[in-house]
Amino acid sequence: xxxxxxxxxxxxxxxxxxxxxxxxxxxxxxxxxxxxxxxxxxxxxxxxxxxxxxxxxxxxxxxxxxxxxxxxxxxxxxxxxxxxxxxxxxxxxxxxxxxxxxxxxxxxxxxxxxxxxxxxxxxxxxxxxxxxxxxxxxxxxxxxxxxxxxxxxxxxxxxxxxxxxxxxxxxxxxxxxxxxxxxxxxxxxxxxxxxxxxxxxxxxxxxxxxxxxxxxxxxxxxxxxxxxxxxxxxxxxxxxxxxxxxxxxxxxxxxxxxxxxx
Numbered sequence: 001x002x003x004x005x006x007x008x009x010x011x012x013x014x015x016x017x018x019x020x021x022x023x024x025x026x027x028x029x030x031x032x033x034x035x036x037x038x039x040x041x042x043x044x045x046x047x048x049x050x051x052x053x054x055x056x057x058x059x060x061x062x063x064x065x066x067x068x069x070x071x072x073x074x075x076x077x078x079x080x081x082x083x084x085x086x087x088x089x090x091x092x093x094x095x096x097x098x099x100x101x102x103x104x105x106x107x108x109x110x111x112x113x114x115x116x117x118x119x120x121x122x123x124x125x126x127x128x129x130x131x132x133x134x135x136x137x138x139x140x141x142x143x144x145x146x147x148x149x150x151x152x153x154x155x156x157x158x159x160x161x162x163x164x165x166x167x168x169x170x171x172x173x174x175x176x177x178x179x180x181x182x183x184x185x186x187x188x189x190x191x192x193x194x195x196x197x198x199x200x201x202x203x204x205x206x207x208x209x210x211x212x213x214x215x216x217x218x219x220x221x222x223x224x225x226x227x228x229x230x231x232x233x234x235x236x237x238x239x240x241x242x243x244x245x246x247x248x249x250x251x252x253x254x255x256x257x258x259x260x261x262x
Contacts, residue, residue, distance in 0.1 A: 005206070008042070008205055008206075011042065011073055011074070012038070012039060012042070012205070012234070013234075013261055014073045015038045015042070015066070015069045015070050015073050016035060016038060016069075016233075016234040016235070016261060017258050017261070018068075018069035018072060018073065018080070018081065018082060019031060019034045019035055019038065019065050019066055019069045020235070020249070020254050020257050020258050021082040021254065022034075022065040022068070022069065022081060022082050022085050023065070023247050023248070023249040023254060024082075024248075024249040024250070024251055024253075024254035025082060025085050025086055025087075026086065026087075026248075027085070027086030027094065027248070028246060028247050028248030028249065029064075029065035029085070029086075029094070029246070029247075030062045030063055030064075030065060030245060030246050031065070031232065031238070031244050031245075031246070031247045031249075032169070032171065032231040032232045032238065032241070032242075032244035032245045032246075032247075033060060033062060033063040033066070033138065033167070033169065033171070033231065033245065034063045034064075034065040034066030034067075034069070035066065035231070035232050035233045035234055035235065035244075036063075036167055036169040036202070036229040036230060036231045036232070036233050037058075037060065037063045037066045037136060037138075037167045037169075037229070038066045038069065038070055038233070039202060039203045039204075039205050039208070039229075039233075040136050040165050040167055040202055040208060040227050040229070041056075041058065041066060041067060041070040041136060042070055042074070042205050043205045043208035043209045043212065044056045044134055044136060044165065044208075044212065045070065045071075045074055045076075046205070046209045047134075047208075047209045047212035047213050048132060048134060048212075049131075050102075052131060053124055053129055053131030054131050054132040054133075054134065055104060055117065055120045055131075055132070055133050055134065056134050056135075056136070057104070057105055057107065057113045057114075057116055057117040057120070057133070057134070057135045057136070058096055058107060058113060058135075058136050059107055059110065059111065059112065059113025059114050059116075059117070059135050059136060059137040059138075059141060060107075060110065060113075060136065060137055060138035060141050060167060061095035061096050061106075061107035061108035061109075061110075061113065062094070062095060062108065063138075063167075064093070064094060064095050064096050064097075064108075065081070065085070067096055067103075068081035068085065068092060069081060071102055076101075076102045077100070077101075077102065079092075094108075095107060095108030096108070104116075104120075110138070110140075110141040110144050111141060111144030111145070111146035111147045111150070112146065113135055113136075113137065114135050114137055114141075114146065114147045114150045114151070114164065115146055115149075115150040116135070117133040117134060117135035117162065117164070118133065118135075118150045118151075118153055118154045118159065118162055119133075120133035121133030121154065121159045121161045121162035121222075122153075122154075122157055122159060124161060125157070125159060125161060130160070130161045130217045130218055131161060131217075132161050132162075132163060132212075132217060133159070133161060133162050133163070134162075134163040134164075134165070134212070135162075135163070135164050135165070136164075136165050136167060137164060137165070137166055137167065138166070138167050138169070138172070139166055139167065139168040139169065139170065139172075139177050139183055139186075140171070140172025140173070140177050140180075142166070142183060142186075143172075143180075143181045148193075151164070151190070151193045151195070151222075151224075152193060154193075154195075154222045155193050155194035155195065155221075155222060158220035158221070159222050160215075160216055160217055160218060160219035160220050160221055160222060160223075161217040161218075161222075162222040162223070163212060163215060163222065163223045163224075163225070164195075164222070164223070164224050164225070165202075165208070165212075165224075165225045165227050166186070166224065166225065166226050166227060167202060167227055167229050168183075168186075168202065168226055168227060168228050168229060169202075169229045169230060169231040170231065170240075171231045171240075171242055171245065172245075173245060175242055176242065186226055187199060187224075187226060190224040190226075194221060194222070195221060195222050195223060195224040196215070196221050196222070196223045196224070197223075197224045197225075197226065198211055198223070198224075198225050198226070199225075199226040199228065200225055200226070200227055200228070201227070201228060202227030202228050202229035203229060203230070203233060208225065208227065211223075211225060212225070231244065231245075232244040234261050235257045235260060235261065236260055237257065237260065238257075
C-alpha cells in the first residue's frame with residue numbers, strides 16, 4: 001500500500017478542524033455527517049474539471065458544513081466559513097446555497113440533488129460533450145423515492161456520465177439506518193438498475209479519485225460508488241456515535257476535539 005500523500009493528509013485535517021469550528025458557531029451544524037462525507041467531497045472535486053462542464057452536487061445538503069470546509073481549503077471559497085456561517089444575512093446557510101460561487105444547486109430536501117445531477121448529466125449528453133454529473137448522497141437519503149426514480153432515468157437514458165457516491169455512514173437523523181429502513185444488498189439494487197457498482201473505503205481519497213476518473217463517461221452505464229464511511233470520522237470521542245448528528249459546541253469542547261485529531 002502506498003504511503004499517504006502528506007498534502008492530502010494535511011488537507012483532510014484542516015477540513016475537519018473547520019467542520020468542528022462550524023459546530024462551535026451559534027447555530028452549530030451537522031458535524032457527524034459532515035465529517036463522514038468530507039473525504040468523498042475532496043475526491044469528487046479532485047476528480048472533476050468543472051471549468052469544462054463537470055458538476056459536483058452535494059445532495060445530503062444537511063452536511064453543508066463539510067462542503068463549505070472542503071471548498072474553503074481547496075481554494076474555491078475565499079472566506080473562512082466559520083466567520084459567517086448561519087448568521088443573519090449570510091449566504092453561508094445551513095444547506096448548500098446556489099448564491100455561493102461554485103455551488104450550482106441549492107440542496108437540502110433529500111433526493112433532490114440526485115435528480116439535479118441526473119439532469120445535468122443528461123443535458124451534457126444531449127449537448128454531445130459527456131461531461132460528468134456527480135452527486136454525493138447519504139445512505140439514509142436513499143429512503144426517498146425520488147432517488148430511485150432518478151436512478152431509473154439515468155439507466156434508461158444510458159448516462160455513462162452520471163456518477164453517484166453514497167456516503168454510507170450507517171446513520172441518519174433518528175438513529176441507525178439498519179434500525180429504521182435497512183439497505184440490504186445495496187450493490188445488487190444498483191446493479192438491478194443497470195449501474196456499474198463499486199464498494200470502496202470512503203476515506204481513501206486516492207482510491208475514490210482513481211475510480212471516478214477511470215469510469216468511462218462515453219459508455220452507457222452510470223456508476224454507483226458505495227463509500228463505506230465513519231460518522232464523526234477523525235474525532236475519536238464521537239466516531240460512530242449517533243449523538244454527533246447535529247451539535248452546538250462550546251469553544252472549549254471544540255478545541256479539545258481538534259487537539260484529539262491524529
